[in-house]
Amino acid sequence: AATVAVTTAPGDAVRVRLWPEGDQDAERALEPAADEEPETREVDGEQRRRVPYALPAELPLGWYRLEAVTGSGERARIDVAVTPRRLSTTDRLRGRRRWGYMAQLYSVMSSRSWGVGDLSDLASLAALSGVQGADYVLINPLHAAEPEPPVEPSPYLPSSRRFFNPLYLRVADVAEFPYLRPADREVVDRLAAVQRKAVLDPSSIDRDPAYAAKLKTLELLYTVRRSPYRQQQLEAFVAQAGQPLQDFALWCALREELGEDSPLWRDEARSPESPYAQEARTRLAHRVNFHVWLQWLLDEQLEAAQRATHRAGMDIGVVHDLAVGVHKHGADAWALQDAMAAGMSVGAPADMYNQLGQDWSQPPWHPEKLAELGYRPWRQMMRTIFRHAGGVRIDHVAGLFRLWWIPEGNTASDGTYVYYDHEAMVGVLALEAELAGVVVVGEDLGTVEDSVREYLESKGVLGTSILWFEMDGDVPRDPSRYRELCMASVNTHDLPPTPGYLEGVQLQLREDLGLLARSPEEEREDARAQLETFFAAVTEAGYLPGGADADAETKVEALYRYLCDAPSLLLNVSLVDAVGEKRIQNQPGTSDEYPNWRVPLADADGRPVMLESLPRMPRVQRLVDVVNEALGTRRRTSAVTAPEQPERRDLADPFRSAS
Template sequence: MNTPTPAPASTHLDVAMLHELAAAHGIGTSFSGWDQQQRDVDPETLVKILAALGVPADTQDRLEAALAEAELAPWRRMLPPAVVSRAGADTLVPVHVRHGEHVRLWIEAEDGGKHHPVQRDIWVEPRIVDGVLTGRATFGLPRDLPLGWHTLHAVSGDTRARATLVVVPQQLSTAQPLERQRGWGLAAQLYSVRSKRSWGIGDFADLADLAALGGGRGADFVLVNPLHAAEPVPPVTPSPYSPSTRRFFNPLYLRIEAVPELAYLKPKKRERLAKLAKRARRLNKNADMLDRDSAYAAKLEALELLYEVRRSPARQAAFEAFRAEQGSGLADFALWCALREELGPEDPFWQDPAAGPGSARARELRGRLDGRIGFHCWLQWLCDEQLEAAQRSARAAGMRLGVVHDLAVGADLASADAWTLRPVLAPGVSVGAPPDMYNQQGQNWSQPPWHPQRLAEAGYAPFRDMLSTVLRHAGGVRVDHVLGLFRLWWVPEGNTPDHGAYVYYDHDALVGILALEAQRAGAIVVGEDLGTVEPWVRGYLAERGILGTSILWFENDGDGPLPPERYRTLCLASVNTHDLPPTAGYLAGEHVSLRQRLGLLNRALEDEQAQHEESLAAFLDLVRRRGLLPQETGSASGADGGLPEQEVIEALHRLLAQSPSVLLQVSLVDAVGERRAQNQPGTRDEYPNWQVPLGDAAGRPVLLEDLAGDARFDSLLAAVRDGLHQRS
């Protein structure tokens, strides 16, 4: 006789039923760790995550009721919450109506045209739903529907319904020219890339200049960190991967002197602005750590002076057109900025579910804060103008792609997105990562995830709006942790990061919408698919025309370094990543010693160092066997008779160029000899993450003006160009 699995004492739940309910809501009940060992998610975590999805299952009665509801829920809807169809595909749409009643469907296309689905002869047994015998009719969508955002309508008797219908490309085609002619580009943390004209922080004009420098040397793109907006006033969060919104941009990056209204500033105010500039430019001399707060405070004061300048009729019309085009999303974000300035982050207002952007309180505040709301809308307009100018400069310099943006995984729990998008976010949980070989305690990124069902019910509009804004003046976008379009590691409030679970998303819908918006923008998409990723995911992304990511140090096949010829073709390949030290620091093993100092190792320092040295030796042996370095002994960094550090770094990039990957990335830090890491995953205050200015091997500041005559910069870029030429 089979003995039923006993319910855990803490919850008294039937575990088999709990697992069934979790699966019905897309929650994984187990996961494979970085060591390939399968681990079960504990029942308490599953109950918490179900609660975040709005599914109470903390008692056996509630669990059984939730299971019954999960089965009936689709039948209660006349139409699905949203339909995402690939162009030319045979897509079926279920329609639920009173059994035996006629139903009519039509599609109102984005361009105003009408299309009519055809009912298919597919029998589905009717069922009783809330006392009503309900049937399911199945319709096939026309295969010739144009790409875009359409509306699906249904009418049956007095009952009407509508749903968003999105037709997406089978495959994003924007990377196809790169398969015919490979390319390369620079990667930089923009805030760290300063010039003599910067106000202590790299800005949009610096981005334009960096693109011009790279384009003049044959580069096709410049990839930057996420430029998402942070807090509206200092202090601001240093991490660009923990923004206040992923839709709008950070005014910290504005070049004050590029604002046209500066020309009409009155003398006394101009004098004040000049003093602010002089003081802020002194920050460019900081070699150890950036001072975002001082730079932003100075810029905000200058921007407030410029906002008071009366705009010309043409400028005013352009500003008003921008506000109208961006609609309620911009208005709500600007309201959040104005409120955050007034209330601060700790006010109970932010936790009140009834105090969202559409509430009566918010409507009253909109009127009172109208002037400040206008200011924050104006800042976004300036960001839009200066980003457009940067992309224009990049293309004028010969770049085929130009600026490639980076899209963060999410926004902070106390962010604008957390407030304005509350209806489509899951409460009581945050996104993170399970333990891995580089952070063996797991990670909690303190970011609320999309609620899968509610996002679909919103017709995926928040996702679309975010993408269209990021891609507006871009040649591409890198999607950080692209696996998040498939699944995200949810960590319930009060749990440690290792006690979470994966929640799965409709990846066909999310990836399809990403491809649609990129196709419309003429932009490529790069998915950061590092870490524990199932092989089928990489194949799926390639099938959809989305590039993957290869990092030299991570490319192993079990027997040692993967020969570059076996790298993926549809890929952005680079030697390093911002979560590791620059290559000079990596060669010296500084990532190991740093993790030891911060208490992030779960085994002896000697073991970690030995593993690193063994791995490094294998890569350098491959480089030597390819004839890219002489057969010499000694350390990679040049000590004890070893090879010069710069020579090793260039050889590694030449090795990378032997791959078939369509894009190669050169990190700016590698081109100037920087050794310090920008970020140490799993830390907050223990390390100055995202606050390290661009410097040379000796830690001296490197400004944009220095790059034009920098022999090391030119030599590495030439090595990449030569390597690509030899491979082709």
């Protein structure tokens, strides 16, 4: 049986109690473990007695509070987590392989989008792909960025991983939208007209004007009086979110007031508990409440998107992506200082691809401080993401075991690995996933120890396989030898879409940007040899009768048919592959030299692709048919429906200002 050690002065009586989190009336007394002897030792010159107390057998999964009170009045409390031995959500997937689209949501737009894909577009994508036979949609991280323009384009360098980005709101879906004042509606219509034109620009996504237009509209919507029912819903959300939401909203308001580089961040406004920050809670209360309200709207629209996936027949739904860290000047770094390592940054050691290593400028969790906090920040993060999700992909999942720490002011090569209590980190993740009923996928590409993969697999965490990276020596690994507990893909967002990869667009881009480590001729020869090797295997498997002479679309379909031979439980279909897009979303090693994370969805000829056109694109339908036939899945007959709107009740006098 599991035990908890309680250390006291010898002879000091102690009472130990345990109760489920939030239900102290259900407490029970614990007794010393019968099969373990107490131990007495000297600590700092004093005798201390360590007594193991037995936890009850077969405790239900969940969180508990344990309290020890001594006869002398000393009191201590800790959190206790009862975690699953293995995720049942993964085991429920067995018996049927599933596929889903992998998409960068900001790039997937409809005629109603405001310059960037949003949560209503996500619901629509889920609806149409569910009809096609998909069981999930894997999207980029939707983490919160800066509260006002300019905003960081990379979804993997967020301000906070505990809250979401209002950029993804569909403002017209806010329940109060129909009740805007006529003059305000005219303003909004002008903003909408400009942003809907931006949707038709296939060159680049400009988040800043889109976000500015949405914020202006949302500020107008915030003045519309909410119905009693809506106000009640907002208050319930705020109460459930608690202090973390208040601190995040305060940071947003302060960031608007101070900007990023104000010296006050290092002194007066250094933390949520500082006198300056406490005074700002009152002085900036209107803006704080505004940012709280935005998170409530996001919660509503995230719920609507996940609901749309189930109405479309999906049994998983939206699979969110969890970035590896946060911006060092962001909301989480400010609010969670007690859990982070000051003066440190996360990165990667030197390898054959980057001889200098990498510094991601993201502060790491401090393993000891995180443990002292009962892993609450980690738990809160999981709960936020799982609240309206069917799954989660953990970027750089090996970071739950160890991270490469770099002292501030040093190079990446000066770093070292710092290890975490992976049993606790994975245990908390598994517990929250099990309670929420979500599937967990770990991105375990690159140099990851076999022991890490084996441990994660034993817990029911799926791994990741990329077709181009699966090799046995110099030849492609037969897909039948891929892992079963795995999410398999042809490519990643750090590689071009498959149509572009076949053309070698990545080589031309890297040559243009001066990123080639060898001569262009050597790089092209290696790329040609790689493709030749893969297509020889695909042809031998019988999926490319025309061999190397086949056209690009046929080759893409053949690669997916080849990948479908894998026993992997989940198989991603890149939306960019389906429409014929060739441009890469992210070119590693660049910042402003390339429009990373700003490439809108376009077809093989560079024309913008709208969501409404996807069901009518023959290329999309052919690839879907290839995957469905190979996996034994079928299209569904349910009609594509618009996402449900938030419920509207008793919207009294819409022209009164909110109090």
